[in-house]
Amino acid sequence: MAAKGEELAEKIREISVAEFFEKNRHLLGYENPTRSLLTVVKEAVENSTDAAEEAGILPEIKVEIQQLAEGRFKVMVEDNGPGIPSSKVPVAFAKFLVGSKFHRLRQSRGIQGIGIHGAVLYSQLTTGKPAKVLSSLGGNDPIHEFELMIDVTKNEPIVLSHRTLPNPKGWHGVRVELEVEGRYVDKITQSVPEYLRQTAIVNPFATLHFKGPNGASFTYRRRVEELPRQPKEIKPHPHGVELGLLRRMLSNTSAKTLLGFLTTEFCRVGRTSALEICSLASLNPGQHPQKLSGEEVLRLHKAMQSAKLMGPPTDCLSPLGEQMLLEGLKREFRAEKYVAVTRPPAVYRGNPFQIECGIAYGGELKEPVQILRFANRVPLLYHQGDCAFTQAIREVDWRRYGIPQDDFPKAPMVILLHFVSVWVPFTSEGKQALACYPEIMREAKLALQDAGRELSQYISRKERLREKQLRMGLFERYMPELAESLSKLTGRPKEEIMAQLERRLDEEKG
């Protein structure tokens, strides 16, 4: 959650980065070798897809994992994004920019946490090897190859080498190579192949290539030649601001008065609302934001929560949309019925969000039900039991839609839920489960119910048809017996009676 993120950010400033990482690696997705390898891949892939998408480029991501020794791997992730200017590469990969993203409320994959820097540091700490980064802006820009490490005491990049390579084909994008300790698995839900498979489902506009250490390789080709709408960046809404963030916003702002601070740094706060907040907090609107006492900040925070304000704008969200959801499901599952629902935007704690639900039913699918959870197009593979989505699936009455249920619905189907927001309320920094806010639970259940209704129409139609066929089959079975008996009673040929019964059966069928 945001509070946790804030705390972490504060801590990182206070202690050395390495120390912090060592102490908190379990919270950051590096608690065991299997998950660590997955987290490294995940951070790199999400960085890459975000970069391409923000530049309006249909992403094409290559992931390769090589095994170097027992428990030691080389992870390579390459994108076709815009690339990073060579002067910015060291900072982009080898300096924790904690806090920078917290001001920026924009729907993106790497929305919080310490992202690719964590992966670079993990690599450095487990193997002592530098990260290799290749980047080019394309066109005449050569390829810049860096070897980078993080100065863990100063949180500064160390550039071990920087050389330029010819770029005859005008390649643009970024390629990261990291040597890490880890363990590679491919048969379980929490594996790199499964992560990529699920990523492909909610990113049908992306092409993903994979080469595994055991020689396995596959490609998910894009099914949609169009990117979803670009999400817009918004300012925080006063209702959703945590105390820590407010403190830092106050100290970073260039505004000279509290009034100016409130009206420029937040959305939905005009002069009138700002004055109302100040009066609620018994604060002078002309006061300098950096000169508030700790106690005054508390009052301000409380007043901001209770002020009557318009909800945040919701056009900042970019859901996949029902069509793309359907494409994603069809790419991966051979089902007989696909249903997709995109709910209208809603708000929890000042944060706009939107929920999407997709269901693939029947066909080659088997029981038990598969649950796929996503947040901002990223699969959530761990902590399924703690997630608001899992809870919502349990709470829906599936029997109403003709689907048996004990705890979970029992049907050969896949249920996909996608949470879209400028801020994802994860239950922990590991970013794997959504918190059960009432608004989120409500919307998730409504999405499931909408989808369930559509599905139930299909199921009952199918059921009716099946019953009818069964009925007709029954008559068909008994017809020869009846014809035989009637033939004995009347002396008329059996075939003649059969023909007439068949005519009558056709009418029944029609």
Add this chain to the structure above:
Amino acid sequence: MKRKDEVIEALEALGAKILQEIERGENPSLEVPIRSLSNVRYNPETRMLELGSERAKRYFFNVAHVRKFVQTVEAAALSKELKEVGKHLSLREAFYRMKRTLPGSDINLVDEQEESNQAIEDLELITNLSREKLHFNANKMGSVAGKVVIEDKGDVVDWSKLGSGGWSIPSNVEEIVFKEVKARFVLYMEKAAEWERLHEDRVWERLNCVIMCSQGQATRGVRRLLQRLHLEHGLPIYVLTDFDPWGFYIYSVLKFGSIGLAHISEQLAIPGAKFLGLTADDVERYDLKKHFIKFEEVDLRRLEQIAKYEWFKDNKEWQRQFKLMKQMGAKVELAALSSKGITFISEHYLPEKLRKQEFLD
């Protein structure tokens, strides 16, 4: 020969009707009178149970009906076949004749004998022809002895010259011809053991009567034979049963007809039959109380049911019997009379009862 035609005609008409409906593009149907207590009435005029007018329509193109529909038509076809070759089938044999698997399925046309039995009973109701006329036979169970000579399938049989077993009553007695009837009445008893007692004592000779028994509820053949002796030769029918609700009901069925066969009461019931014993008064008079078998809960419930039947409801004599039995809370078997002496029933009990004309109606 003429009777055969009647049956074949009815069966052919049934087939033709169904065929016609199919040709007209209708859903072929059968109309079957409903056989349940709700559709059975007691007619005080005829003193018989009669079937009401409620009918159920059964369709071929109906998931719930199709099976019974085809079973009934199959029973009709089987009956016609039997008629044509002049053979009869027992209900068990008929079941095996009808039991076969529908092509391309694991469905049997009939799975249990109960199903083929019901199909045959439905056919009786639809055609208004008895099972025997349709050439289906029930189990035979019953013996007879007495001064009567009959002809059966060309054999002349004297019921007084058949040794210790007597004549075994067939399930179908329609074709039997009575050649000579010297007996003056019929003693019918519930149990074969009593019949053997009376036969050994040559009661039929001494009292100039016919003695007849079945085992438990009288079979159709036995009931029909009793009815024919009663109607065609005017022999009074006297019934002997145990002193218990079940015995009383055996008498009730003989006299008024049964719920299950209410549609053929006319061919089976004998409203003129009389109940000879055991009565509550016999129990008193012959000191049988020491042979009481205590009532079980079911006995009491059955007694209360019977007491409420329409045909017993207003019968004071019977209500008195029911009341006494309820007071005793016990039953007594006919066989208990042997405690008074080996041939007590033949030499004392029966002659006395008959002389006093102590009958319940």
